[in-house]
Amino acid sequence: MTEPGVCLVLTGPTIDDCQRQLDQSRPHIDLAEVRADLLDPSAWAGLNAFSRSAGLPLILTLRQPQDGGRWSGSAEERRGFFQTALGGAWTWFDLEDDQRLPDIEAAWLGRGGRLVISFHSFDGVASGWAERLRAADAPGVTAKAAVSPKGSVEFLRFVAELQALSWEGAVGDGYVALAMGGFGFASRVLAARLGSRWTYASAPGQVVAPGQTDPATLQNVYRFRQQGADTPVYGIVGNPVFHSKSPGIHNPALTALNLPGTYIPFLADELDAFFAVCDRLGVRGLSCTIPFKEAVLPHLAQSTDAVTAIRACNTLWRRPGGAWEGDNTDAPGFLSPLADLVGPGRLVGLRATVVGTGGAARGVVWALKQAGVKMVVLGRTPAKANALAQDFDIEWAPLVPESRPVVESHAELIVQTTSVGLGADGQDPLAWYEFTGREIAYDIIYSPRWTPFLTRAKQAGCRVLFGQDMLVGQAFGQFERFTGLPYPKHALRLQE
Ligand code: ATR
Numbered sequence: 001m002t003e004p005g006v007c008l009v010l011t012g013p014t015i016d017d018c019q020r021q022l023d024q025s026r027p028h029i030d031l032a033e034v035r036a037d038l039l040d041p042s043a044w045a046g047l048n049a050f051s052r053s054a055g056l057p058l059i060l061t062l063r064q065p066q067d068g069g070r071w072s073g074s075a076e077e078r079r080g081f082f083q084t085a086l087g088g089a090w091t092w093f094d095l096e097d098d099q100r101l102p103d104i105e106a107a108w109l110g111r112g113g114r115l116v117i118s119f120h121s122f123d124g125v126a127s128g129w130a131e132r133l134r135a136a137d138a139p140g141v142t143a144k145a146a147v148s149p150k151g152s153v154e155f156l157r158f159v160a161e162l163q164a165l166s167w168e169g170a171v172g173d174g175y176v177a178l179a180m181g182g183f184g185f186a187s188r189v190l191a192a193r194l195g196s197r198w199t200y201a202s203a204p205g206q207v208v209a210p211g212q213t214d215p216a217t218l219q220n221v222y223r224f225r226q227q228g229a230d231t232p233v234y235g236i237v238g239n240p241v242f243h244s245k246s247p248g249i250h251n252p253a254l255t256a257l258n259l260p261g262t263y264i265p266f267l268a269d270e271l272d273a274f275f276a277v278c279d280r281l282g283v284r285g286l287s288c289t290i291p292f293k294e295a296v297l298p299h300l301a302q303s304t305d306a307v308t309a310i311r312a313c314n315t316l317w318r319r320p321g322g323a324w325e326g327d328n329t330d331a332p333g334f335l336s337p338l339a340d341l342v343g344p345g346r347l348v349g350l351r352a353t354v355v356g357t358g359g360a361a362r363g364v365v366w367a368l369k370q371a372g373v374k375m376v377v378l379g380r381t382p383a384k385a386n387a388l389a390q391d392f393d394i395e396w397a398p399l400v401p402e403s404r405p406v407v408e409s410h411a412e413l414i415v416q417t418t419s420v421g422l423g424a425d426g427q428d429p430l431a432w433y434e435f436t437g438r439e440i441a442y443d444i445i446y447s448p449r450w451t452p453f454l455t456r457a458k459q460a461g462c463r464v465l466f467g468q469d470m471l472v473g474q475a476f477g478q479f480e481r482f483t484g485l486p487y488p489k490h491a492l493r494l495q496e
Helices: 015-028 041-053 075-085 102-110 129-135 152-164 182-189 215-220 246-256 271-281 305-310 330-342 359-370 382-392 401-408 452-459 467-483
Strands: 005-010 031-035 058-061 092-096 114-120 141-147 175-179 198-202 233-238 262-267 283-288 315-318 324-327 351-355 374-379 395-398 413-416 440-443 463-465
Touching (some): 005 015, 015 215, 102 114, 129 141, 129 175, 152 182, 198 215, 246 262, 330 359, 330 440, 359 374, 395 401, 413 452, 452 463
Parallel strands (some): 092 114, 141 175, 233 283, 440 463
């Protein structure tokens, strides 16, 4: 087995289902775990035959509810189950560290079998977990601990305690240490860095919770097999973050340029702890999204004028010595598709309306101002619109139908920066404005691609720009900050 390996967790309920899951993921896995507790007990009779025909190393487990499983028989039945399994071609029996079966274990090791001695904590990161992991070490044993950090502080503790653990003098087959849930996602992808022998993945379609991933995604998106203990790590920090398209933009570019590295989502809820995790995991570059674009500013040793003016940072990279430097590539990322559309130098003097007064609007206004655009900003909260207008010396108006004449006099470009129209809400914040067809309409929302605002503009004959144009533009700038190289555009394969 190449290490770290990818272990597919088979989730029954029949042997045929397990076989299908195995065959579907076979190109991307090294071993699989049979969760007998998820199998219909009528299928147990076929388990040993399955172990002989599977064609790759298998772990056999029978999890009980306290360990996240479904089986709740007696101790005698459990012993009988593993007794029968002694006749199978398993590579490992996985037994919980507080429910050992010494005679079965001895018989199994005597036949050349191996053991996983495991410990699960579903309520946080149990204190003493790392000592329990270390204590499980023995000849023929891979020690396993799976804990559940409830936030960034606990994930930091998991990483720190694992890294502090000395495995010197160990006599067994190493360990697998895993942080479950969204906050621990990095521990699944960075198994090589954390020294785990393998990582667990779910079959496609069985990935039901944040933090889980499937074998093809591990490899095709996160470049699992290209990683080693020192592979550079990049990522996006946010909350929520698992919907982000950025891993699908940055990882293919690393691959296209044959650069080492992986780019992963980091769910966080506390930035001091998160940045300490970054130090420990070798994170060299970060994209930053909601709600942290302003909150990261105190963590920057240096930042660009754009960050200072916009008061938001979406890109962080390491200075020599390791301190963080920050830039805001949202602004140029927003501007470049627009400049491409209207032609070089044609933005100066353009009259524009910006709808919204939040953090994103700030970046848009800064970028347009730099380009010499004349603007009015519309907001539903007059105090915020007024403050934004003052900061950038532009006009403002309330976001109400009575502002129609103001928009009409700033209608060469209309930019939509609010969250209205996001997802499936079907709303248009400018429903009272009738497009003439001469406007350029630009919505920075990228999901859906066609917001009601853009749909209406298109129907009127306007030229439109999509949120995805900006998403891609800001990511290009980030990639350059991270690697010093221009983004290889042929690598981009985002779905329209
Ligand atoms: P972002 O960083 O994405 O800009 P934000 O700072 O929360 O997010 O800003 C969201 C913007 O959308 C704000 O201008 C917000 O208006 P308020 O500041 O008055 O809340 C605007 N917005 C959100 N929902 C809106 C709605 N239903 N109608 C009009 N504006 C809305």
